[in-house]
Amino acid sequence: NAGVTQTPKFQVLKTGQSMTLQCAQDMNHNSMYWYRQDPGMGLRLIYYSASEGTTDKGEVPNGYNVSRLNKREFSLRLESAAPSQTSVYFCASSTLAGDTGELFFGEGSRLTVL
Amino acid sequence: GENVEQHPSTLSVQEGDSAVIKCTYSDSASNYFPWYKQELGKRPQLIIDIRSNVGEKKDQRIAVTLNKTAKHFSLHITETQPEDSAVYFCAASRGTGGFKTIFGAGTRLFVKA
Numbered sequence: 001n002a003g004v005t006q007t008p009k010f011q012v013l014k015t016g017q018s019m020t021l022q023c024a025q026d027m028n029h030n031s032m033y034w035y036r037q038d039p040g041m042g043l044r045l046i047y048y049s050a051s052e053g054t055t056d057k058g059e060v061p062n063g064y065n066v067s068r069l070n071k072r073e074f075s076l077r078l079e080s081a082a083p084s085q086t087s088v089y090f091c092a093s094s095t096l097a098g099d100t101g102e103l104f105f106g107e108g109s110r111l112t113v114l
Numbered sequence: 115g116e117n118v119e120q121h122p123s124t125l126s127v128q129e130g131d132s133a134v135i136k137c138t139y140s141d142s143a144s145n146y147f148p149w150y151k152q153e154l155g156k157r158p159q160l161i162i163d164i165r166s167n168v169g170e171k172k173d174q175r176i177a178v179t180l181n182k183t184a185k186h187f188s189l190h191i192t193e194t195q196p197e198d199s200a201v202y203f204c205a206a207s208r209g210t211g212g213f214k215t216i217f218g219a220g221t222r223l224f225v226k227a
Contacts, residue, residue: 059116101207101215102148103148
């Protein structure tokens, strides 16, 4: 099992360029999440998808769009990148069933916007 | 909106001492409180969690306590070791599946040998 896989791991963009971060999980989880991590600010939720077919805004959704392509995949799109979006992005997934609410994170994608 | 505050932002202890990290949350509907550890350059990983119907939970050298009335919860690490050095995040959620999880800003723990 690969767990949660994110691509790309590193990306440099110029202001105004667009890009999509891809995320896939092979754990048959229902829920998927996108977080950004900035120094001193912890992990901030951008968007999440409780189950296939649904998406909801998190704490910092402005400037981002998401697509829950199927149960396995959840992508994050930056339509017009800004320097303020320079960050490390983490995708995560969790199961709906059972007692645990554990989030399983990908390795992260480091994005730099110049 | 929901908010989780975490203190201190940095904590330095001597090997063998205890470390305590405290969090408060604003959403009274929160009922699931996980703690994650993130080593340098790695992804966050769950180390322990607690639900609102439980006041305390222990797993070897780590324990969590919850005061739902005061909306406080804490992480206690006893007999700290150098490998405990990492960033620790508290979080709060309204449930264990399909709910958004809001994180605190993190505590960087240094354990000096």
